[in-house]
Amino acid sequence: MTLFAKEKKARRGLMAFEWIVLAYLLGTTLMILFMYTRMKHPETMLLGRTKILAMTLALWGVYRLYPCRFTRLTRVVAHLALLSWWYPDTYELNRVLPNLDHIFANWEQAVFGFQPALLFSKAIPNHIFSELMDLGYASYFPMIALVSGFYFFCRYKEFERATTIILGAFFIYYVIFVFLPVTGPQYYFQAVGEHQIAQGIFPNLHDYFNTHNERMISPGWTDGIFYQLVEDAHNAGERPTAAFPSSHVGITTILMLLAWHTRNRHFFWILMPFFILMCFATVYIKAHYAIDAIAGLVSGVLIYIIMWNLTRRLGEQQRKHS
Numbered sequence: 001m002t003l004f005a006k007e008k009k010a011r012r013g014l015m016a017f018e019w020i021v022l023a024y025l026l027g028t029t030l031m032i033l034f035m036y037t038r039m040k041h042p043e044t045m046l047l048g049r050t051k052i053l054a055m056t057l058a059l060w061g062v063y064r065l066y067p068c069r070f071t072r073l074t075r076v077v078a079h080l081a082l083l084s085w086w087y088p089d090t091y092e093l094n095r096v097l098p099n100l101d102h103i104f105a106n107w108e109q110a111v112f113g114f115q116p117a118l119l120f121s122k123a124i125p126n127h128i129f130s131e132l133m134d135l136g137y138a139s140y141f142p143m144i145a146l147v148s149g150f151y152f153f154c155r156y157k158e159f160e161r162a163t164t165i166i167l168g169a170f171f172i173y174y175v176i177f178v179f180l181p182v183t184g185p186q187y188y189f190q191a192v193g194e195h196q197i198a199q200g201i202f203p204n205l206h207d208y209f210n211t212h213n214e215r216m217i218s219p220g221w222t223d224g225i226f227y228q229l230v231e232d233a234h235n236a237g238e239r240p241t242a243a244f245p246s247s248h249v250g251i252t253t254i255l256m257l258l259a260w261h262t263r264n265r266h267f268f269w270i271l272m273p274f275f276i277l278m279c280f281a282t283v284y285i286k287a288h289y290a291i292d293a294i295a296g297l298v299s300g301v302l303i304y305i306i307m308w309n310l311t312r313r314l315g316e317q318q319r320k321h322s
Contacts, residue, residue, distance in 0.1 A: 003070040010067030015160055016314050017167040018056055021079055024086075024171045025049050028178070031093060038096045045092060052082065073152060076163045080144065083170055084237055090174050091239035094181040095210045101188035104244055105202040108289045116290040117185040117283050118197055121219035130220030133284040134227045136277020140248055143274060147255045155262060161315065162258050165307040169254050172303055173247040183209055184243030185286040190216045209240040218285045230285065246288045246296030252278050253300025254307075 014022070029049055036042050059078055063071040108115055121130070144166065151162040189197050191205055191212065215238065220227050252275050259268045279297065282288040288296075 003073075004068050007067045007069070007072075010064070011072075012064075014056070014060055015072075015075065015164070016311065017079060017160075017164040018060070018075070020164070020168050020171055021056065022053070024174065025052060027175075028089070028093060031178075035096060039092065040095070041092060045089065048085070048089075069152075069156070072160075076148070076159075079167055080148065080163070083167075086170075086174055087242065088237055088239045090177040091213075091241035093178045094241055096207070097179075097181045098207060099188075099205045099209050100180065100182050101184070101243075102202040102204045104182055104289055104291065105185075105188060105197070108291055109200055109202070111291060115185070115197055117286045117288070118189065118194065120280075120284045121286070125219075127221040127224065130284075131224040131226050132277055133281040134218075134220060134224060134230045136274055136279075136281040137248070137285060137287070138226050138229045138233070139274040139278065140252065143252055143255050143271060143278075146271070147258050150262060150264075150267060151258070154264070161311045164311050165254065165258065165304065166251070168307045168310075169251055169300070169303045170247070173242070173245070173250060173299075176245070177242040177247075180244060181209070181241065182243040182292075183240035184288050184292065186215045186218070187213070187240040189286065190214055213240050215240070216286055220285065243288055244292045244295060245299045246282050246292040248282050248287070249279050249293045249296030250300035250303065253297055254304045257301070257304045 029046065032039060032042050032045055039045070055078060056075075059071075059075045063075060105115065108117075148159075148163055148166065151159040155162075187209065188205070191208060191214070192201070192203060196203075215234070218227065218231055218234065222228075256268070256271060256275050259271050262268070279293055282293050282296075283290050
């Protein structure tokens with residue numbers, strides 16, 4: 001592969017995932033302006049969006065000046081890297097809405113008869129099991145990088161489609177998180193108290209998380225390497241947001257479907273253990289209710305189907321106009 005060889009058929013306009021980013025940027029900008037007086041940091045949020053718009057157009061300009069695989073890759077990597085910026089931004093948007101955790105905790109109780117997130121780590125406190133759970137959770141971004149990288153180096157013709165599916169899925173989840181303010185057990189259990197949760201008491205906290213973001217320390221072996229990685233990541237960017245559905249489970253489900261599509265079964269089965277660990281880890285470390293993980297699995301499949309068909313149609317239209 002020649003990274004810097006000029007492409008014979010360079011794309012003129014923005015790539016599909018860039019249009020998705022700009023659509024989300026525009027929609028949330030309108031929300032900020034509409035709720036300006038109720039927002040905590042509206043000026044900072046608007047400035048951040050201005051910078052992302054400028055970056056997107058600048059990277060497009062660089063690609064137009066020198067269209068090659070490297071400049072195309074740079075456009076993708078930049079927006080993948082920005083996902084960690086967009087995630088806490090959902091909290092700034094939904095913190096003004098009433099919290100819904102009491103509803104989801106009640107659903108959890110109705111389905112299972114108890115709170116899996118409360119009891120899972122207590123039932124299996126083994127150090128090795130704890131590290132496996134944290135390994136699974138910590139594998140999230142490496143899995144995204146591996147699948148994206150595999151498509152870039154081994155299936156380049158489908159690289160843009162695969163990354164559009166991944167990025168598109170993220171922003172679908174972000175829209176859900178903005179309008180569905182659920183924090184998950186690590187925040188809700190902390191605010192209510194484990195004793196009340198164990199007794200099946202799930203009070204409505206209304207706008208409590210608008211001014212509070214204290215969370216429970218993750219359970220498990222605190223001296224473990226992967227435990228420390230997960231805790232460091234949480235301390236750096238975790239917010240009381242984005243619990244339902246679990247985007248960790250949803251995105252990794254999409255990654256597994258993309259891995260299956262490569263027809264490289266070795267690659268697929270290498271990723272499988274990390275996917276399984278991820279599905280359980282989200283509940284084990286109290287990041288999600290069990291119904292969040294189940295909804296993440298179902299929504300991941302649905303979003304993959306939607307994005308797969310959408311990108312196929314966009315690809316057909318692009319070939320007609322090329």
